[in-house]
Structures are given as C-alpha cells and as structure tokens.
Amino acid sequence: MSATDRPDDAVTPKAARTPAKTPTAAKPPPPTAEPLGILARDPSGSVMVKLVRFEGPLDLLLHLIKRDEIDIYDIPIAHITQQYLTYIELMRSLDLDVAGEFLVMAATLMRIKAKMLLPLPSVGEEDDEGDPREELVQRLIEYRQFKEAAGTLKSRESDRRLLFERGMLPGEDEAGPLPLAPATLFDLLDALNRVMLRVPEQTVYEVQGDIFDVEDKMSLIARTVAEEGSISFTTLMHNCRARAEVIVTFIALLELVKLGTVSVTQAEPFGDILIVARTREGSEADAPVESPGGA
Amino acid sequence: MPPSNLQAALEALLFSSDQPLPLTLLAESLDAPPDRVAEALREYEAACTGRGAGVQLREIAGGYLLVTAPEHAEWVGRLLRGKKRMRLSRAALETMAIIAYKQPVTKSEVEAIRGVDSSAVLGTLLERNLVTIRGRSKVVGRPLLYGTTQEFLGYFGLRDLSELPRPEELRALVAAREPEQLDMMEMEAPASALARGTLAELEVVAQVGSDLPFSSDLQHEVEPVGEGDMDDAVAEELGQTGDRPAD
Amino acid sequence: MPPSNLQAALEALLFSSDQPLPLTLLAESLDAPPDRVAEALREYEAACTGRGAGVQLREIAGGYLLVTAPEHAEWVGRLLRGKKRMRLSRAALETMAIIAYKQPVTKSEVEAIRGVDSSAVLGTLLERNLVTIRGRSKVVGRPLLYGTTQEFLGYFGLRDLSELPRPEELRALVAAREPEQLDMMEMEAPASALARGTLAELEVVAQVGSDLPFSSDLQHEVEPVGEGDMDDAVAEELGQTGDRPAD
Numbered sequence: 001m002s003a004t005d006r007p008d009d010a011v012t013p014k015a016a017r018t019p020a021k022t023p024t025a026a027k028p029p030p031p032t033a034e035p036l037g038i039l040a041r042d043p044s045g046s047v048m049v050k051l052v053r054f055e056g057p058l059d060l061l062l063h064l065i066k067r068d069e070i071d072i073y074d075i076p077i078a079h080i081t082q083q084y085l086t087y088i089e090l091m092r093s094l095d096l097d098v099a100g101e102f103l104v105m106a107a108t109l110m111r112i113k114a115k116m117l118l119p120l121p122s123v124g125e126e127d128d129e130g131d132p133r134e135e136l137v138q139r140l141i142e143y144r145q146f147k148e149a150a151g152t153l154k155s156r157e158s159d160r161r162l163l164f165e166r167g168m169l170p171g172e173d174e175a176g177p178l179p180l181a182p183a184t185l186f187d188l189l190d191a192l193n194r195v196m197l198r199v200p201e202q203t204v205y206e207v208q209g210d211i212f213d214v215e216d217k218m219s220l221i222a223r224t225v226a227e228e229g230s231i232s233f234t235t236l237m238h239n240c241r242a243r244a245e246v247i248v249t250f251i252a253l254l255e256l257v258k259l260g261t262v263s264v265t266q267a268e269p270f271g272d273i274l275i276v277a278r279t280r281e282g283s284e285a286d287a288p289v290e291s292p293g294g295a
Numbered sequence: 296m297p298p299s300n301l302q303a304a305l306e307a308l309l310f311s312s313d314q315p316l317p318l319t320l321l322a323e324s325l326d327a328p329p330d331r332v333a334e335a336l337r338e339y340e341a342a343c344t345g346r347g348a349g350v351q352l353r354e355i356a357g358g359y360l361l362v363t364a365p366e367h368a369e370w371v372g373r374l375l376r377g378k379k380r381m382r383l384s385r386a387a388l389e390t391m392a393i394i395a396y397k398q399p400v401t402k403s404e405v406e407a408i409r410g411v412d413s414s415a416v417l418g419t420l421l422e423r424n425l426v427t428i429r430g431r432s433k434v435v436g437r438p439l440l441y442g443t444t445q446e447f448l449g450y451f452g453l454r455d456l457s458e459l460p461r462p463e464e465l466r467a468l469v470a471a472r473e474p475e476q477l478d479m480m481e482m483e484a485p486a487s488a489l490a491r492g493t494l495a496e497l498e499v500v501a502q503v504g505s506d507l508p509f510s511s512d513l514q515h516e517v518e519p520v521g522e523g524d525m526d527d528a529v530a531e532e533l534g535q536t537g538d539r540p541a542d
Numbered sequence: 543m544p545p546s547n548l549q550a551a552l553e554a555l556l557f558s559s560d561q562p563l564p565l566t567l568l569a570e571s572l573d574a575p576p577d578r579v580a581e582a583l584r585e586y587e588a589a590c591t592g593r594g595a596g597v598q599l600r601e602i603a604g605g606y607l608l609v610t611a612p613e614h615a616e617w618v619g620r621l622l623r624g625k626k627r628m629r630l631s632r633a634a635l636e637t638m639a640i641i642a643y644k645q646p647v648t649k650s651e652v653e654a655i656r657g658v659d660s661s662a663v664l665g666t667l668l669e670r671n672l673v674t675i676r677g678r679s680k681v682v683g684r685p686l687l688y689g690t691t692q693e694f695l696g697y698f699g700l701r702d703l704s705e706l707p708r709p710e711e712l713r714a715l716v717a718a719r720e721p722e723q724l725d726m727m728e729m730e731a732p733a734s735a736l737a738r739g740t741l742a743e744l745e746v747v748a749q750v751g752s753d754l755p756f757s758s759d760l761q762h763e764v765e766p767v768g769e770g771d772m773d774d775a776v777a778e779e780l781g782q783t784g785d786r787p788a789d
Contacts (some may be wrong), residue, residue: 003427015410046483046484047484048481048482048483048484049481049482049483049484050479050480050481051479051480051481051482052477052478052479052480053477053478053480054478055385055386055389055409055411056409056410056411057410057411058409058410059410063477069430093485093487094482094483094484094485095487096482099411099412101410101411101412105410120526139408139410142408143408143409143410145462145465146389146393146396146408146409147392148465148466148468149392149393149395149396149459149460149462149465150298150385150388150389150391150392151468152389152392152459152460152465152468153383153388153391153392153395154383154385154388156451156453157382157383157388157450157451159365160450160451160452161368161382162365162368163353163362163363163364163365163452164362164363164368164371164375164554164557164558165360165361165362165558166310166312166313166361166557166560167311167313167558167559167560168559190341199308201375253497265326298614298616298617300594302596303594303595303596303611303614304596304614305596305619306596306597307596307597307610307611307614307617307618308596308614308617308618308621309596310557310596310597310608310610311610311618311621311622312621316621320621320624321621322620323620323624324617324618324620324624325617326617326620333571342593346589347547347552348550348553349547349549349550349551349552349554349555349556349557350553350554350557360556363554363557363558364550364554365743366552367545367551367554367555369545370545370551370554370555370571370572370573371554371555371558371571373570373571373572373573374558374559374567374568374571375558398750426705430700430705431701431704431705437704438694439707439711468634495702523545
C-alpha cells in the first residue's frame, strides 16, 4: 500500500506483456495467452488481485496446455515448467499457501526437463526409458477425462436445480442456523446422567454446605445466558467440581426453565443441549420442559 | 382392486411424494399390474405436456418423480427465496466424477487421479450421502471402497448410472459446451508483494479506475489495455520499478 | 414481468410447496397483480375439476394449498405404508452394533451394555431379519444367542463383517469434511425412503462398536436351536406372547 502512494517510485515495470523490457530470460507466453491473474485498484485504493484458482497441479498444467495451445502429446517441457513456476511464484508472492502437491509437481517437471536435456542414452547405459514425459502425459489425459466428466455433472446439476420437487418449504430463512428442536425434560435428565457418570464422587473438604446455592447458580446461569446468548449444558456442567454442585446447578437450571427465563434446545437427538435466553414474547405453547416435578 | 380412475390416482401418488417412486412401489400401492401402471405413467406424462402443465414427470434414480417444469424455475426460485440449494464445488464435482466412473474406488485411487489430497471433499460427499462406503478393497491395508448412492442419481437427475456419458463421448460434449469458466480468487495484494515487485514480473494485467471487472462474477474477463497505457497503469498500480530505490 | 403462462407457473408454485401459500405471496413471486393471480387460481381450480385431476386446490389457513383428492386417500395411504420401510431407530442401530461386533451375544449382555431393556428392539430386528438366532448359550438359563444376518450386510452394503468400517476411519472422514459446506449440507438431504443404510447410521454402528469393551469375556459355547422351536424360544425370551414369565 505504501508503495502505491509514492508515485516517484513509478518507473517502467517489467510486465510480461512487454518482453522487450523484460530482463529475465524467460520465454514469454504467446501474445494470445490470457494472464493467470488480473491486478487492479479497487475504489478504496488498495491493490486487488484476481488469481485463477486451480484444483491442483494437474489442473494448472492442463490450463497452461490449453491456453498456450500445446499438443498434449508433445509438451514443450521447458516452456511449461517456466509457466508453471510462474504461477507458483505468483501464489507465493500473494502469501497464499502453496500446497505440497504443487511443489512435488514442480520437482517432477524439472526432473523431466533435465532428462530431456541429457543426450540420448548410449547403448547399454540405461534401459530405454522412452519419453520421460510419457507418465505425466498419461496422468494429464486421465485427469482431463474426469475433469470433462465433472463438467457434464456440473451441467446436469444446473439442469436439475431448475426442477423443484414437492414440498420445498418457502422462506423461514433457512440459510441461517438450523432450527433447534426444544429439548424435553427427558433429554435434560439424560444429559445429566451422562455428566454424573463423568464427575467423580469426591469429597471437597473446605467446602461449606452453602457454597452450592441454587439461587447463586440461577443468577450465574441467567447472567451467562444474557451476556453470551447461550451456554451449552456440557460447558455448564463441566465447570462443576463435585456431584453436589452438578445437582445444584441442574436444579437451578430447571428453576430457570420453569420461570421462563431460559429455554433449552437440542439440535439433534443425543446432541448437546443448549441453554438460551427465552425470547420476550416467547410462545408459551411450546414450553419445552414440563414442570420439573420431583426432580 | 385397482382404482377406477388409475391416472388420477397415479397423479395423487406422484403428487404426494418428494422422492422418486419405483414402478413396483407404484404398482403395489395401486394394486394394479406394473405394465398397466407403466402405461398410465406414459399417458400422464403426455397429458402434462398436452395441457402445458406447470409440472412434469421425470425418471430419476430408478423411479418416477414429479417436478416443476424448468421454465418456471424463476418463479419457484422467487417463492423459495432464502432457501439455499447446495451447489457442489469443482473439487467435489471432480471427485464425484471419478467415483461415479471408477466405483468401487479407494480414496488413494481418487487422489492419484486428481493429484491432490481429497479427504475433505470425500468427507463432504459422504456427509451429503452422494457417496457411500461400499466395502473394503482386498489390497494391502484393506482401504475402504467408495461408490455412488441413489441420492447421487437424484441430485444430478440421472435415471441410472448408464445415463452418464461414456468416456469417449465426454470430449464432444465438453467441446460443445460454453468455454471453460475459470474459478478466480480475489484478494488484496499484500504490501510485501508490491514492495518486492514480484507481481509485475509475472503476467499480470493492470487496470486503473473503479470500473473494474472486480465484481462477484467469476468470469475470467480481461479488458484490453492499450500497450502504451499499460506500462503506466502497471507502474501506477504497483508503484515499483526495475531499479527501485532501496527503502 | 409476469410469466407468459400464468396458470402453469402458478401450478408450479403450488406444487413446490406443502404449506398454504397466501395470495399476496403468490402474486409477489409471480410478479403479477393479486387479482390476476386470484383469477388464475379460480381457473386452475376449475381445470383440476374439469380434467378429473388427482389433486385439488384448497383454501386453507389463509392460503392456497394443493392436496390429493380425497377419493385417492386409500392409494396414497398404501404408498406411505409401502415407503415407510425401515429407517432404523437409534436404539435399533445401537443394538445392532453391539450384536455385530460381539456376536454371538445374549439379550442380557446387550442390555448390560446398553443399560436398558432391549426386548422390543431385538424383536424388531429379528422381524426385519437383520438379526437372527444363532443358538443357545450353555450358561445358566441357556439364553438365546443373537447374530447378524446377510440382510444386515446388505442393508449397509457390506460383503462381510470384516468390511464394517473401523470407527476411527469414519471419524477421520467426517472430521475432514469441508467446514464451509456444513451449513448447507443438512438442507437438501431428505430422509431417504430407500431401505438402505446411510452413512450416518453406519457411523452410529461404528461408534457404538468403538465404545464396546473388546475383552473376550463373552465367549459362548453355542448350542443349536431346532428350527421348529425357534419361534417359541423367541416369544418366550422377548416376552412377545404377553404372558412373559417373571424373572
């Protein structure tokens, strides 16, 4: 950002499109070649980059082959390697993670390039390995086939998306989090059981009888829920140091539910139970937990 | 005893289901011989076309499914606004294609073809139930084998796997379709890259102004920049030089 | 601009929803004035009656809803029963998992692991032929021994028991799935009407399996049960005769 603010620095750049001014020896792509990315300044003034995303090294190579109208059976390895490395370098300079697979392929390309430069093996020196590009070409051809298959799947997907089956519900902003089903008393007790199994019965010596106070716990839960929107049952119980505290906390929770201060929800059967603030005009109709009764 | 008005009863059945209904299940439910039901299905399909219905009968995933006609997608889409329908990523489509053609196939076979780790994408497809575990390979390590599901057929609107184009047909199909759409990632250039000037050294086209193709579309579109302007443009964007002074 | 064929588009909208659609919502979605939509609704209703359709338009709860015509209720009912093939409950899956990993196993061993009475669930599994009687144990009381069947393997698409995925394999896959796709995943996955195990079910099975104590303290000497005695033995053990002896 700082660089762009200093027009003094602006002298002729080394754009790949202007090979005459490019001191690097690299062979430029044909003039028809599309760039792998675009640079632009967005209205706010920062420099933005659009970079083509590739699914992997084979995808990148196929793109370069297509772009530069290369015969896949006779790949100019030096050119393609240079182009390939250019992209990797571009990713790196943008601080993007370059996946290991890209680097492995870079090494493969360079190995092939080196082999191509070697004079033909003299008789008996090495078994005739054939064209060092052969294996890569086969991989590219196979990958290309599945890329094409993926393309046909994509168009089938698009076609299918135009067809709606019965019962697609309208609205209710289902893009948001999934609606949570109200948890039942049974779910709560079930969750309590699981917690009780984990919390060992232990004697906490210094503890006075009144340290676990239902009302304290009630205000603690209510405060947490008010401040954070929700707390998970597991987290709540995890903070308990003894079984007595678990039970007191549980009773406090039941009280709060009964008072309508909080409600308990569960995203899926046997999932964690979430304690959330009860909405003001919350529908009394679906009161999630019946009176705690003799709990 | 089959219904007195077989076609109307059939319509009621098709109508009540959001899943493809196999012929056998339809015949069983209607207490009618499968061939009569098959005939009624053909008649019903023709009737839908004939009256210009808003729905049409499709054979999907080994069954019959009533769906809205594609020309009404716009209106239904408006009604269902807010309901996101999933679209598979390119990685997912690639993986899906490999599994569909090579099943049963192991994860490492998929990865060998794609050239990249495919665990995440496979996990997603499994979770979506487009792919399922088919057992284990007998090779060393006995890796899990994957194959496609009924949901796969339903998701892509395929009657059965044989509806997938044969490998040799793929070329022509792909060539006939619109040109390749490139997936672009958009980001802000880090200051370090600008300072190093590495971006300009690569094949990058600079553009100036706010009327940039930096919209949400993912088209690989490049506006021509005059040769003369380009140098200036790149220079301005990158603010670097071949002989930039040390900071 | 409203659709060129308003009535067909209206049919598509009504079809795509299983909730009553208020006139205003229909008009909005169709980009047409409410009175034109109201007219199209009347025409559509008349057309349904006219052609003796299997569905009819109802005005319910302040909206319009397409429902199957009452005279076809019998067939729709049969279809629903036919479709309601097994989707196994979690209790059933747990029980099945224990049996799969520990077979041959007695009912009381299953119950000791699950912590709850499992007679009903076992009865269901036996009835669906996912579980079978393997004989009797030689321990006191000579309880029946249960094991999985071919159908169990078929349900999960497995060739043999060794193909049951190890829990850690499934966990790794599920953990690897792409997080950004998670939120979209749930939406379009309708409960499958197919009598085929889903990955989620398999996951439960594998999960339960992984939690099982894998000591071999459950080795049973197996004694065969005669084919004829089987039903009685099961009835007695699972208390399905109604006069289950007190234990």
